[in-house]
Amino acid sequence: MTHAPAPAITAADKTFYTLRTDIVEGRIAASSKLSEAELSTKYGVSRAVIREAISRLVSCHIVERKANIGARVVALTPEGLIELYQVRESLEGMAARLAAQNMTPAQIAELNTLLEQHAASVKDSQLYYQEAGDVDFHYRIIIGSHNSQLITLLTEGIYHLVRMYRVQLGMAGPRVTTAFAEHQHIAQAIANRDAELAEMLMRRHITYSRQNIEHKLHSPSTKLSLHNINKESL
Amino acid sequence: MTHAPAPAITAADKTFYTLRTDIVEGRIAASSKLSEAELSTKYGVSRAVIREAISRLVSCHIVERKANIGARVVALTPEGLIELYQVRESLEGMAARLAAQNMTPAQIAELNTLLEQHAASVKDSQLYYQEAGDVDFHYRIIIGSHNSQLITLLTEGIYHLVRMYRVQLGMAGPRVTTAFAEHQHIAQAIANRDAELAEMLMRRHITYSRQNIEHKLHSPSTKLSLHNINKESL
DNA sequence: TTCAATTACATTGTCGACAATATAGACCTA
DNA sequence: TAGGTCTATATTGTCGACAATGTAATTGAA
DSSP states (O other): OOOOOOOSSSSHHHHHHHHHHHTTTTSOOTOOOOOHHHHHHTTTHHHHHHHHHHHHHHTTTEEETTTTEEEEEEEOOOHHHHHOOOOOHHHHHHHHHHHHOOOOOHHHHHHHHHHHHHHHHHHSOHHHHHIIIIHHHHHHHHHHHHOOOHHHHHIIIHHHHHHHHHHHHHHOOOOHHHHHHHHHHHHHHTTTTOHHHHHHHHHHHHHHHHHHHHHHHSSSSSOOOHHHGGGGGO | OOOOOOOOOOHHHHHHHHHHHHHTTTOOOOEEOOOOOHHHHHHHHHHHHHHHHHHHHTTTTTTEETTTTTTEOOOOOOOHHHHHHHHHHHHHHHHHHHHHHOOOHHHHHHHHHHHHHHHHHHHHHHHHHIIIIIHHHHHHHHHHHHHHHHHHHHHIIHHHHHHHHHHHHTTSOHHHHHHHHHHHHHHHHHHHHHHEEEEEEEEHHHHHHHHHHHHHHHSTTSSOOHHGGGGOOO
């Protein structure tokens, strides 16, 4: 029950993953139109394959499609980001609660090992942590919930959208060490099988994280405010 | 911002809605295989249309598909039902919280009107309520959250799955009047703009509902236990 | 008989062409 | 010029055919 991320078998699979990465990483701009013919030649597959890939992006909420008009990458807006974090707070809070109940001792041990590694890298270069480490930590708790609905919603839905915002806003700021302390408290609660506390701490953690991002959005020093991004629409 | 349920435009749309209804209502059995050719002749459309419809069912978690093998309707299991209710508790709790913050006075008034109608019909025939009334109430609160992510996840994801369980388990039991009282308390909290309380009450309400269903599952008097359903697989 | 390999069949995945719809431009009218 | 209609074009939706993969049956050998 390791919940492996399902390798790409069919051509539509590969195209879907490629397209998703290109969009999340910003190589295909937010709010831009996705022309089936254009993508078809670009990726060297038939239109049917592109259509299927786009359909799957639609179900991830990364792309929106209107009948007979076409598909567009979603727009990145402050409201959208807040909505995402509200859903995260709700779902990941429940994930932490369930993780406290359902995680195996082995999984809990692995979680602690992960945090020890983070403790080391936080001392040296703080930048490493924020990017991969944070995602790793949350990912393990989500898996630890042992609730497949929850796992699917978060890992192949919400999380790619969150990452899209993160990447395209150039998030790598501070809040590293303080977030790390929060992670430790959450892991502690899970190890103690304290479901109530685990949920509460996780919700706070995500709320703080949201407030941090909101703060960056409103401060004019941010290199990319969301209003600037939408210029490259067409 | 009424969030209309998007009418069927294209043939794939109609086929998707038709298929979804047929599955939820049980006319197509749970765990049964979906043959593209077969459905193609049955609904009188090309295989491409069927494929797209199936893809959308997959994104609703109503159907599972394996590459080069085919698609099957999801199996109905006790574990799956519990997972669903855990997600519901999480998401609808948040919806109630946000509804307390964001619902317009007009929406709150409509919610109260709805409850008054329910109060009347509960007196007369209790059966009416459970089916449509419960869904209506929850639906309005979800919409009242004004969070489009949340709305989409619940109304075109979770809810159809929940309904599939309800229909195929023949749910129409008691818990009507007591659930109605809970609804009143929730509406009260929302009217008072008490977000904390609204969330807590909604979570309790869904927990009770889950326990009620679990109870029915384990009692042998239920006309359909989930173990019986899976016989008609093939 | 039992197991393995091979063959034949059925089902899904992919493709290119055609039909239906939307968009942009030309043309006409007031 | 402003507005509207019509035409031309581009884009999406749908279809049937072919390729690739999985599945079951058949055959053969031990």
